[in-house]
Amino acid sequence: MRKKDQKRKNSLLQGFGAAIRNRRIEQNMTQEELGEAAQLHRTYITDVESGLRNLSFLTMERLADALDSQLADLIAEAEATEI
Amino acid sequence: MRKKDQKRKNSLLQGFGAAIRNRRIEQNMTQEELGEAAQLHRTYITDVESGLRNLSFLTMERLADALDSQLADLIAEAEATEI
Numbered sequence: 001m002r003k004k005d006q007k008r009k010n011s012l013l014q015g016f017g018a019a020i021r022n023r024r025i026e027q028n029m030t031q032e033e034l035g036e037a038a039q040l041h042r043t044y045i046t047d048v049e050s051g052l053r054n055l056s057f058l059t060m061e062r063l064a065d066a067l068d069s070q071l072a073d074l075i076a077e078a079e080a081t082e083i
Numbered sequence: 084m085r086k087k088d089q090k091r092k093n094s095l096l097q098g099f100g101a102a103i104r105n106r107r108i109e110q111n112m113t114q115e116e117l118g119e120a121a122q123l124h125r126t127y128i129t130d131v132e133s134g135l136r137n138l139s140f141l142t143m144e145r146l147a148d149a150l151d152s153q154l155a156d157l158i159a160e161a162e163a164t165e166i
Contacts, residue, residue: 076155
């Protein structure tokens with residue numbers, strides 16, 4: 001993978017993680033509560049919010065659902081915050 | 084997984100597959116050409132378009148890039164076509 005691609009990859013995952021974290025905090029949820037709602041472990045939520053996970057489509061959709069959000073909006077935020 | 088969730092899952096993946104197929108055809112690309120542009124095998128593209136693959140975020144992004152599209156738009160189409 002070229003350095004530029006690697007950077008882009010990190011940037012996208014981090015942008016998505018930031019979008020998830022922002023929504024979660026807006027809704028006064030802890031990582032644990034979000035994890036329960038999305039049937040994911042709290043440590044997985046931590047990793048996602050840090051941009052360390054390349055999630056699958058259906059897992060992203062489950063997180064969006066748990067946050068009463070459209071996944072498309074969260075992705076748009078991730079794409080917009082790309083460096 | 085409950086039946087309702089299973090249905091939803093299939094519906095989302097199929098919606099995404101249809102969005103990919105539509106964009107590809109609009110751009111007069113074959114599955115083979117899209118595969119080359121996104122560094123994926125032609126048979127993988129076939130599966131994605133049929134809703135048989137739960138792709139990762141970065142693979143979805145690569146497909147969107149290869150189609151000169153925003154991933155958020157493709158996801159919005161998938162979410163809108165949910166039954």
